[in-house]
Amino acid sequence: MNESLLRDLVPAVIGVLVRRGADFASAEDAVQDALVEAVRLWPNDLPRDPKGWLVTVSWRKFLDAARAETSRRRREERIEDEPMPGPVGAVDDTLRLYFLCAHPSLTPASSVALTLRAVGGLTTRQIAQAYLVPEATMAQRISRAKRTVADARFTETGDVATVLRVLYLVFNEGYSGDVDLAAEAIRLTRQLAARFHDEEVAGLLALMLLHHARRPARTTTDGSLVTLADQDRRLWDTGLIAEGVDILQTALVGDRLGQFQAQAAIAALHADAQTAEETDWVQIVEWYDELVRLTDSPVARLNRAVAVGEADGPRAGLAALAELDPALPRYTAVAAYLHERDGDPATAARLYADAAGSAPSIPERDHLMREAARLNAQLRG
Structure with missing residues (x-):
């Protein structure tokens, strides 16, 4: 059973049903019912025209459900008779x-x-x-969404x-x-x-590929986080990096810069560095300047402070950080990192411990606690 094929066909089949007169919610339900039949039957008998098969079965499921409703007559007045099985048109919805x-x-x-x-x-x-x-919670969420549209x-x-x-x-x-x-x-x-064909769609795809390329190096075998500077770059997927960079370069030629292109450019600069020490932080700061201009995002400003700390020194990074709201998520963790870089391990250890208390995930909390413990051990030694 080719699950990828099934998933690829779903939106097109829903679109066919909607164009034939089904409302979105009913069409989606009918297609899901047809998928159950496909999972049961296709492993032994894959149809020559999978999309046509799904359309035919989904339409029958929809008609069965429509006829069971109290509004059967009103619905059937606006629904065409069941079309004969056969090839489905090339319209892609x-x-x-x-x-x-x-x-x-x-x-x-x-x-x-x-x-x-x-x-x-x-x-x-x-x-x-x-x-x-x-599952019941997610079913309710999906049902509400379908009712809305x-x-x-x-x-x-x-x-x-x-x-x-x-x-x-x-x-x-x-x-x-x-x-x-x-x-x-x-x-x-x-x-x-x-x-x-849109530059920002390409920018998002490039950003995803560049981040995904680093995934094998982001954690240890026990699930512990590994910071970007400490990652084994030999584990990065160079194929995904090359694809992401190519997509980004093509998007940037369009000269319609958006936030995802700017983020992808930052990710590409990280991917281009053979070692952490070779990272071009000056260019990264310039791209963060563009990102801040485009979004005025506090998160972008926070990440920019880290980049400034690398490009111009920790004091400059702390000055950029001081302009931001201390309540910003991960603000304290960034402050801890910059204070450590500035040669103040005592303050850094305290801030790492404080940041651990508000970490958004268990792996991040554990990482911050280890950083605090590491510095405290150095201070005691």
């Missing part, structure tokens, strides 16, 4: 489906869940496992910026359960890039 799942009336969490199900073809169980929530047409959709934010949220979840969300986000972004 995948792009429109991406935008529908990023409908402005949906919350980010709902958009993510709906995208993974309707565009990604994942089951509710898989999505729930990936986000570490009960049930009557929306493909002309009433979100914009590309919202779609990209949704995909980046998926990517940053990484891996959990039996679904690798980072890999799934890359697959979906590739699909989007193939259908929508």
